[in-house]
Amino acid sequence: MNINIRQARDEVVKCGKTIHESALVVGTWGNISVRIPDSEYVAITPSGVDYQKTDAESIVIVDLDGNIIDGELKPSIEINLHLAIYRARTDVNAIIHTHSTFCTSYAIARKEIPAAAEDLAQIVGGNVRVTDYCLPGTIELGREAVEKLGNRNAVLLSNHGLLAAAKSLNEALKVAQVVEKAAQSSLMAQLIGGAVVLSDDDINSMREFYLNKYGQK
Numbered sequence: 001m002n003i004n005i006r007q008a009r010d011e012v013v014k015c016g017k018t019i020h021e022s023a024l025v026v027g028t029w030g031n032i033s034v035r036i037p038d039s040e041y042v043a044i045t046p047s048g049v050d051y052q053k054t055d056a057e058s059i060v061i062v063d064l065d066g067n068i069i070d071g072e073l074k075p076s077i078e079i080n081l082h083l084a085i086y087r088a089r090t091d092v093n094a095i096i097h098t099h100s101t102f103c104t105s106y107a108i109a110r111k112e113i114p115a116a117a118e119d120l121a122q123i124v125g126g127n128v129r130v131t132d133y134c135l136p137g138t139i140e141l142g143r144e145a146v147e148k149l150g151n152r153n154a155v156l157l158s159n160h161g162l163l164a165a166a167k168s169l170n171e172a173l174k175v176a177q178v179v180e181k182a183a184q185s186s187l188m189a190q191l192i193g194g195a196v197v198l199s200d201d202d203i204n205s206m207r208e209f210y211l212n213k214y215g216q217k
């Protein structure tokens, strides 16, 4: 098995343990995938296996049409959702889907998370939109998520949870954590008069800074 596939499987396993420990997911809910470099393949978590029990061999390798290339287990039920995003967004190399508490609060209220916190604006590129309701695992959910995600890095799935998409798994993890924190902060802000949304100009300039100038380049 080629080295990129091996590394992708290890990366997904490690990320699964991290999101489980950081309480972004409960039980076996949520799923993770990563694009395998220089290939048309994706490594995705299996359906219904505990994160603590998931090892490299349980990670399923699929092509962009969902055909299983390698692996004994069934891939995540949300495979259509992940693949729809990879097909639509060539800049996305990693996806984390969680049912974290505060994101799910917005998702069940079918309310967008406002672009009020600066870190959210930088890492997502604006507010976190919410899809129309679609049953889990369906092609329609994938289509809806692609549409509402647009060119951003996160989208809420109605009555369900969060999808974070980014150029790497580390970045997707950061997106999932920042959006969860923003959801919590926005909810708390409601108690003291409501969050003040940033202007489009300010969002765009912070986004530009984050993408091109932030950190050690």
Ligand SMILES: [Zn+2]
Residues within 6 Å of the ligand: 029, 030, 078, 097, 098, 099, 136, 160, 161
């Ligand atoms: Zn889910």
